[in-house]
Amino acid sequence: MRTKYCGTISADDIDKEVVICGWVNSRREHGEHLAFLDIRDHTGVIQCVVDAKNVFRSETVVKIKARVRRRPEGTSNESLATGEVELFDCELTVLSEAAPLPFAIDGHHETDEQIRLRYRYLDLRRERMQYNLRLRAKVISAMRRAMEEEGFLEVETPLLWTPTPEGAREFAIPSRLQPGCFYVLPQSPQIAKQLLMVGGFDRYFQVARCLRDEDLRADRQFEFTQLDLEASFIDEEDIRSFVTKAVIDATTAATGEESLQDYLSEIPIFTWREAMERFGSDKPDLRIDTEIVDLGKGLEFTSFKAFQAESVKGLLVKKGACYSRSKLDQLIERAKALGAKGLVWMKVIPSSDDDEAATAGDISKGSKSLESPIVKFLSSEEVQYIIDSTSAEVNDLVLIMADSWKLASSVLGQLRIENCPSKESSKRFRFCWIKDFPMFEGLDEDGNLIAAHHPFTMPHEEDMDLMDRDPLRVRAKSYDLVLNGWELGSGSIRIHRSDIQAKVFTALGISEEEAEQRFGFLLKAFSYGAPPHGGFAIGIDRLVAILAGEDTIREVIAFPKTQSGTDLLTGAPKQISLKQLRELNISVKGK
């Protein structure tokens, strides 16, 4: 039907006849005998010279047979890739007329997301979505290639799976042939891929759709896509190297910048404990340089009651001394909203000769003064210690929290993200690994431990003896991949020995009968010779969103749902007919 894409026509085509197809992007009329139509396809735009009777409304789909010529002297358009040439002698066929559009395709102003989603097919025509979805395809393609180069085999697993009540809420699918019974859509192919390991496919991967019936967020949809992988006879480092290759290849393919390889290939690894200590988060944003500082040592014997806590930590806010009193009050409120009892601030200001404020105390060397509601409760050594530990300079602000280790860390970690500037640098993509997560998160109402991951995660061998004595200190052989403060994926080495599995089930308060009922088929599979194995899953939507510079994964999904789980384009979810319900043996209660 066509011989050329619009955006690819160049001076090389001058005097040639071409046939193009596309949408009317814009038109400029100059009277009866001269008008310009810009025709657009996904490659770009080309100007066609026509007469007025061949002018059609924007977004009309046309086919144009025409000749290419150099534009007349002085009329070329340098801001257009095809701006040197134009089509003339146009034989124009209207393939499909367009009604006036609800919003403009050319993105000169933002359109409300609600309207974009209602007319998603129009939104998809826009450059932003064209770019994002093509970027997504590049990323997935690069990942597939990376996995295949490492000897991984792509295997599909069922969407209609069995309920394994744990973790995320599942979507249930009623069975027509087995009345009253349900399949569920998989939260992830976790168990299926472990069965593939038992089945001897020792390197598996899949671009897998996962489904979780949980509340939606900017980085969470009901359905999302993972690069899911699992391998046998490997250790943690092997998994990290497979995943590293996949994400670096994907990033390089997406950006086209080979130069990124150098810093990307050295992904730092933090233990969970270390990440919490230094960044106050298990998904630290490394684009922010500032780290949380432990002040426990120098304040060990402080007489200031509020600082007599399990943990005292400080956060330096560069140039923060200019914060107003109300801004500081907001910070304290924010800390309280995050669960803190309080927050102490300390401004470092230039010392002045007529310094007489009751709240200000001189520190040594005379160049710095402090302004803080609590400085009078601290010794000058303690104050100096805080200044030195945080490397605070004149015009900086120090935030200090005394609380439990976990709370002090996580609250300052959140304040770090909200108040400390991230560095503008060439290192746009800051990956890191977090490993050695705690095996258990805490206790539930019944006093049972709560698994931090799924119950098949292998504990560290050297922590096995803690399982009975101090289970909360047991570290798991699990690892997360983090990019710019987003959790990109996680994985673990799995338990393949029944004695360890039994211990973990016991710790979690899962009885033998219950384990048998929930995962019996998996445990049975493990009894017939299961290889040591482990794996990982990378959130592709999140990765692509970050690579595309988007704030939500909806921008990299063709047809996403709203926060309340509806599809504004189709109107789903909808009621189904009584006939359908009868076939499924389902009756619906009124609201």
Added chain:
RNA sequence: GGACCUGUGGUGCAGCUCGGAGUGCACGCCGGCCUGUCAAGCCGGAGGUCGCGGGUUCAAAUCCCGUCAGGUCCGCCA
């Protein structure tokens, strides 16, 4: 389940604090003019349940209550 933000011709915004006639800007749409524009330009026109419901008031886009939709977040997401 909870907190906060948004909702004004087809689109994007202003108007809301301090109530006074649906007032304004840009784009689009319709008609006219225009032979080198390129987000063309010029002239004219049409287009509104100010999300919806209630309340306060002589008077509500504006203040109050409720509700719906969209978003951000908490809870939730092994």
